[in-house]
Amino acid sequence: MIQGRIVQLRPIELHDLAFLQQLANDPQTAAMLVGWDFPVSMHGQEGWLMSNVGPTDTKRLIIQQQSGPTVIGTASLSELDWHNRSACVSVKIAQEYRKRGGGVDAMMTLAAWAFYVVGLRRLYSKVMVFNSASMSTFVKHCGWRVEGRELESVFRKGQWCDLYNIALLRSDFEALADAADYIERTCPVDVTSQAESCTQW
Secondary structure, eight states: OEEOSSEEEEEOOGGGHHHHHHHHHOHHHHHHSSOOOOOOOHHHHHHHHHHTSSSOSOEEEEEEETTSSOEEEEEEEEEEETTTTEEEEEEEEOGGGTTSSHHHHHHHHHHHHIIIIIOOSEEEEEEETTOHHHHIIIIIITOOEEEEEEEEEEEETTEEEEEEEEEEEHHHHHTSTTHHHHHHHHSOOOHHHHHHHHTTO
């Protein structure tokens, strides 16, 4: 488990399939995402999960509440580039659990884990121009920067809509007031004292 303050991130299990299917087929959630797909059947959801087993450039996780086994969303690192140490980030929270702090906590936890455990140095994402909730989570609360805007990039509700390109460097994350707490939660080893104690050998 990857521990945040109010949520934890864990691997996807078979018993998560119903939640994943519901999240994928929710029209409100789908409308806010950059990607697009046809409605997903349970059989299709199983196939999707099986295709993500083994080596891949994408790591997907379940977001669940610390206080119990309630699943509230998903998080992922995709397009993992080990040479340039970067990845694309996605965080999806089910409608009924939004505006409760879980999205911000999941994003901060994922960033700390990506930078200090996985070893990445740059995270990036794309956000629909009308998705103010995601922009608030990423930019206002989690320190991401807007790098640019793609004009008329995605088709939604019969119109062509713009996308924001956003990114977070490890140095940007470290400048956040809560960074040290999230780093300690995701990687709770004291490397300084360990290094000092090893010098006597």
